[in-house]
Amino acid sequence: MPNKHSRTTHENLPLNALIDGLNRRYCHVIDDGEFERWPGFFVKDGTYRITTRWNHSNGMQAGLMFCENRGMMEDRVSALRIANVYEPHTYRHLVDPPLVINQSDGEASVQTSFVVYRIMETGSPEVFCTGKYLDKLVEMDKDFLFKERLVVCDSERIDTMIIIPL
Amino acid sequence: MPNKHSRTTHENLPLNALIDGLNRRYCHVIDDGEFERWPGFFVKDGTYRITTRWNHSNGMQAGLMFCENRGMMEDRVSALRIANVYEPHTYRHLVDPPLVINQSDGEASVQTSFVVYRIMETGSPEVFCTGKYLDKLVEMDKDFLFKERLVVCDSERIDTMIIIPL
């Protein structure tokens, strides 16, 4: 094998693998219903937004959900546990390996396709949402955390009931 | 790149890659209809179970399918080929990269999200099942095999016709 393969192994691949691992943990935490652990995937002033393809490509800021720091995410989780009234359901995320768009020292911009299935208590799994994550990640201690996670949903017609984070 | 990246490469990543490779082969064997090769992914006394999220989280052992060794899996495949009467169909698995939960010398516990589409002879693909694999793997010769594969389906409402393994 040529040298570039070794180079890929030592430089690019571990980054991909680390980011992929972050996505795996993120999804299993949500799909297993451990919502209290969700804000911990973000840096303290990290942002989480859900928008649609059309809104995003037209530069519209307003979206379906916006948390501008970890505290707001914790509030959402509390609301989800305590205040909200909704029909019980779970998600199943299927998330592609990430495509790294940019990387510099300790930071990375990544694009990742996903599909989320929603499972109501008495029903079959349904395609709830497809789209892509546009993420900015920062290296913290021995891992990556989200500085920005922008969820761009492909469809303009999103169920208004986004209770559980995507 | 810091040292930990190299460490990730040499220790964690190959394990992930080996397990991912096992999942790829497992799925293509089933989706290509080569069912006779399916038991070969397990050690001789390996177990294969299908259950639902509710049953699993409530500690119910009874499930939708239970094979407690490779021989029982071979029997299932024979039945599928010879005895069962069912409308012809195929599967398409889409399976995420694995999340390694635990690893010790030559063993690993892994959690992996999946979706299975079912394609009837005259129809379009339908979402048949979503869920997660909870696997215990052992290293044998130059690869990993399943010691336990527990298929936890997200929905309680599973089509009774699980002929082909998930």
Next chain:
Amino acid sequence: MPNKHSRTTHENLPLNALIDGLNRRYCHVIDDGEFERWPGFFVKDGTYRITTRWNHSNGMQAGLMFCENRGMMEDRVSALRIANVYEPHTYRHLVDPPLVINQSDGEASVQTSFVVYRIMETGSPEVFCTGKYLDKLVEMDKDFLFKERLVVCDSERIDTMIIIPL
């Protein structure tokens, strides 16, 4: 960790990772609507075919789409942009990591499962197509390109409107 793990890292894994990276870029280009970049994933005389499982397993050459070189792909993209009249829609590909079937110096045969969701302007995402890519890849400069991409759709019942490449 035993030596074979290091070996896997240096020989097999980077190949998988390079091919996976190609698939990621391929899918995001299409899903982001940058169709003009699609032919660039192929060598000049590369082929792109879409067929069905039944046609493929019965050795039928005729398929749903056939481009026998990059020029024909460019023509398709022009037609898509200029001539065709169709209801606006986008795709979302979810594509598994690849399974390398064969590799020799600078070439690889690969099998990869996929699902494509179609999103019409006013609707929710629908499962449009599931299947597998059967690819032959060649190493060019510092990356891989498709020499052959054969898209084998699981269902015989494909929407006639395949405007955007799968």
